[in-house]
Amino acid sequence: MKITVLGAGGMGSRFALMLHRAGNEVTLVDGWQANIDAIRKDGLQADFNGERVTAKLPIYSPAEIDRIGDQADLIIVFTKSNQLTTMFDAVRPIINAETYVLCLLNGIGHEDVLEKYVAKDHLLLGITMWTAGMTGPGHVTLVGNGNVELQNFAPAGKNFAQQVVQVFDDAGLNATYSDNVKYAIWRKACVNGTLNSLCALLACNIGELGKTHGIEGLLKAIIAEFAAVGAHEGLQLDQAEIYQHVAATFTSDIADHYPSMYQDLVINHRKTEIDFINGTVWRKGEQYGVPTPDCQLLTQLIQMKEALVKAK
Numbered sequence: 475m476k477i478t479v480l481g482a483g484g485m486g487s488r489f490a491l492m493l494h495r496a497g498n499e500v501t502l503v504d505g506w507q508a509n510i511d512a513i514r515k516d517g518l519q520a521d522f523n524g525e526r527v528t529a530k531l532p533i534y535s536p537a538e539i540d541r542i543g544d545q546a547d548l549i550i551v552f553t554k555s556n557q558l559t560t561m562f563d564a565v566r567p568i569i570n571a572e573t574y575v576l577c578l579l580n581g582i583g584h585e586d587v588l589e590k591y592v593a594k595d596h597l598l599l600g601i602t603m604w605t606a607g608m609t610g611p612g613h614v615t616l617v618g619n620g621n622v623e624l625q626n627f628a629p630a631g632k633n634f635a636q637q638v639v640q641v642f643d644d645a646g647l648n649a650t651y652s653d654n655v656k657y658a659i660w661r662k663a664c665v666n667g668t669l670n671s672l673c674a675l676l677a678c679n680i681g682e683l684g685k686t687h688g689i690e691g692l693l694k695a696i697i698a699e700f701a702a703v704g705a706h707e708g709l710q711l712d713q714a715e716i717y718q719h720v721a722a723t724f725t726s727d728i729a730d731h732y733p734s735m736y737q738d739l740v741i742n743h744r745k746t747e748i749d750f751i752n753g754t755v756w757r758k759g760e761q762y763g764v765p766t767p768d769c770q771l772l773t774q775l776i777q778m779k780e781a782l783v784k785a786k
């Protein structure tokens with residue numbers, strides 16, 4: 475399949491590399507000049523489960539978009555949530571009536587932005603539990619296992635969504651077709667609304683968070699807020715199952731992972747995705763008259779820390 479990946483950060487690089495190794499034709503688009511320069515010079519370099527891997531992939535900045543030749547069958551978006559609009563404004567020329575767009579970003583509500591650029595029946599949504607971290611321009615560390623769940627946003631996209639599942643599966647990405655991607659997105663948001671915000675604030679990895687005193691009660695309280703707000707949007711989140719899903723990460727092969735929000739806030743002093751996770755639940759809770767004190771506090775603490783580190 476001909477695939478363009480928007481955002482050659484940790485996750486974009488993981489998917490690009492695995493899809494390239496499986497024989498797909500992959501092109502990257504990224505806005506970080508040092509990253510572009512490094513990938514053009516030495517290829518995309520990965521520490522891939524302990525093995526040093528290099529992939530020579532074409533990469534363009536959003537300003538160079540008219541240099542990309544044939545249109546892709548599939549565009550996978552892996553920018554940060556707050557970069558979506560800027561990226562899609564820039565890449566409009568490579569989206570035509572045939573192009574499908576798949577969004578696997580963490581966070582709730584990205585379809586509201588994407589619908590402005592892509593027809594509903596060419597939009598695919600999903601989640602991933604794969605992990606990644608950038609160790610420098612053009613260099614990523616990829617360890618552990620993960621999965622992908624995805625679904626077409628409108629019924630007409632189903633055949634293509636199933637083809638993408640097959641292509642991802644062939645690349646070892648462990649993909650499944652979801653019958654209810656909205657549920658999957660909220661379930662994943664519960665993972666990020668607990669692990670990402672807490673690990674970023676406590677400056678620890680997932681395994682270390684799991685060993686902290688009182689963590690079980692706190693996770694359950696946060697998940698209960700997601701469930702109470704989700705209920706106003708027609709979702710019946712299974713809180714016990716979601717708690718087990720989150721707690722299972724504490725002793726899984728992603729236990730050593732520092733969540734992406736930690737990477738943003740603590741390492742890179744970049745703005746986090748809090749507004750799209752706990753912040754969205756707080757905002758929607760106010761709208762529906764549902765109290766969300768934990769999500770509010772976590773959002774405010776992350777925002778305060780962003781200001782203290784002058785996050786950009």
Ligand SMILES: NC(=O)C1=CN([C@@H]2O[C@H](COP(=O)(O)OP(=O)(O)OC[C@H]3O[C@@H](n4cnc5c(N)ncnc54)[C@H](OP(=O)(O)O)[C@@H]3O)[C@@H](O)[C@H]2O)C=CC1
Nearest residue numbers: 481482483484485486505506552553579580604605606734
């Ligand atoms: N990392 C993870 O383990 C996981 C992440 N996700 C989700 O995937 C999406 C993408 O996240 P992720 O791959 O972690 O994002 P990254 O921070 O690794 O990369 C995203 C973009 O940020 C910019 N960037 C990254 N690092 C720097 C830097 N040091 N200096 C300047 N610019 C930089 C680049 O674009 P630009 O220059 O245009 O800003 C890059 O394309 C997010 O929604 C995230 O929540 C989901 C599952 C796991």
Ligand SMILES: CC(C)(CO)C(=O)C(=O)O
Nearest residue numbers: 604605669670733734735
């Ligand atoms: C891997 C995981 C689930 C950790 O919270 C994630 O989504 C992230 O790092 O953003």
